[in-house]
Amino acid sequence: MTRDELERALRAVDVPDAVAARERARATVLAAHRERAPRRGPRAALVWALVACAVAAVAFSARDTRPAREVRERVRDVFAAPAPVPTAAPAALSGRVLVSEGDELFLVARGKRASLGHWRDASWSPRGLYAAVAGGNTLAAIDPADGTVRWKLVHREEVRFPRWAPGGLHVAYRAGTTLRIVYGNGTHDVRAGRAMAPVAPAWRPGQPRTVAWAGLDGTVTVEDADTAKVLWTRTGGRVRHLAWSADGRRLLVAGARNGTIHDFETGARTRVRADGTIVAVAFDRRLALAIHRDGRTAVRVRGEVVLSAPGRLRDLEWSPDGRALLAAWPGADHWLVVRGREVSAVRHRFGGAARVRGWATP
Known part of the structure; x- marks a missing residue:
């Protein structure tokens, strides 16, 4: 891009949040001006020059280039409202964390990591005694100390989203587009639902046999894992997230930009709205x-x-x-x-x- 083309682009672009940015810049300059003598000396000129550079940076940041994006992030950090920022790191993260990278699963503990085998997804059993893992078309339970396989099931379809029930009795997972539930010892593997969305099932705390899962059509079902009795349903748009509160009282059902918290004790519903994408x-x-x-x-x-x-x-x-x-x-x-x-x-x-x-x- 030539200098003339760049100048024309800068003049033509709309500055993001121009009004608010201009007001913040004006307030900053007026505050600086009140602290000094009323005359316009070199310091005042410098302040105005800095403001002009900042506004120019905002305009330039609207161009979709890597340097522009970097400038945009720095300008936003200057003009945005204060927010917590990272500080110095602690020596190590307390507890144990399961991490998958590609086709391998790792255990991170006391600042060190150890490979647990070739698995793409995992979740802890209650108290972290075991881990339910999935890779390819295989579901298994492993010992997190060394990755030893305690039991495994092999399906014809891809296995994803293994989730261990809080009581330890069941493991729910997705095989192909089917919800399946198996006992925690690897026996009595049954189909529990059809046309399951690619969303992890959510077990209800305090009621270890109750699981919530989402269908491809947007239906959310809460059912008994042993009897398959349907306890509650909700029909709506596409579901991307399911999560229970720790007391098992509330269930969050969320899509890309909004969601609803359902209170199972009072029947109340609380809307959750986001000004962006819920990731x-x-x-x-x-x-x-x-x-x-x-x-x-x-x-x-x-x-x-x-x-x-x-x-x-x-x-x-x-x-x-x-x-x-x-x-x-x-x-x-x-x-x-x-x-x-x-x-x-x-x-x-x-x-x-x-x-x-x-x-x-x-």
Whole structure:
């Protein structure tokens, strides 16, 4: 692009959030001006020059180039409202974390990682005694200490989303487009639902036989795993996320941009609206949402932004004690861990394709 073409492009582009940015710049300059003598000296000129550079950077950032995107992120950090930022990393992440990278599963504990075999997905059993794992067309239970296979089932279809019930009695998973449920010892594997959406099933805390799952048509079903009795249904749009609160009272059903929290004790429904794409959820005592918009992800807990970072965060996980929240930061070689209003960056030495599969006690 020539200099003339660049100048014309800068003049033609609409500055993002121009009005608000102009007002913030004006307030900053007026505040700086009030602190000094009323005359326009070199310092005042410098302030105006900095503001002009910032506005020019905002305009240039609208061009879809890599340098422009980098400038845009820095300008947004200047003009955006304050948000928690990563601080120094702790020595190690407490507890044990399951991480899959490609076709391999790892256990991360005390700052070290160990391979558990060739598995693409996993979840912890209650108290972290075992892990339910899936890879290709195989479902298995393994010992997280060394990856020893305790039992396995082989299907003709691809197996995904293994989820162990909180009581340890069942494992729910998706084989092809079918919901299947098997006992925790690998016996009595049965089909429990058809036309299942690619969404992980969610077991209800406090009621270990009750599972929620989503259909391809948007129907959400809550049923008894032993009797197949349907306890509750909801029909709506496409479902991308299912999550129960820690007390088993509330169920979050969410799509790409909004969702609903269903209270099973009162029958109340609470709408959840996002100003972007919901890319991850985690429900414990508190609901955490990762919302991606305009190249950034904001993590909200009970509606309050506790973390904001460039890129697309994912894989939200509450710590076993519910005091810390982990968010994966693909491509940054770090996890971000939120404790209250503090955010720490924990290096993990995995690539951008790595996925967090669960966080358990030591």
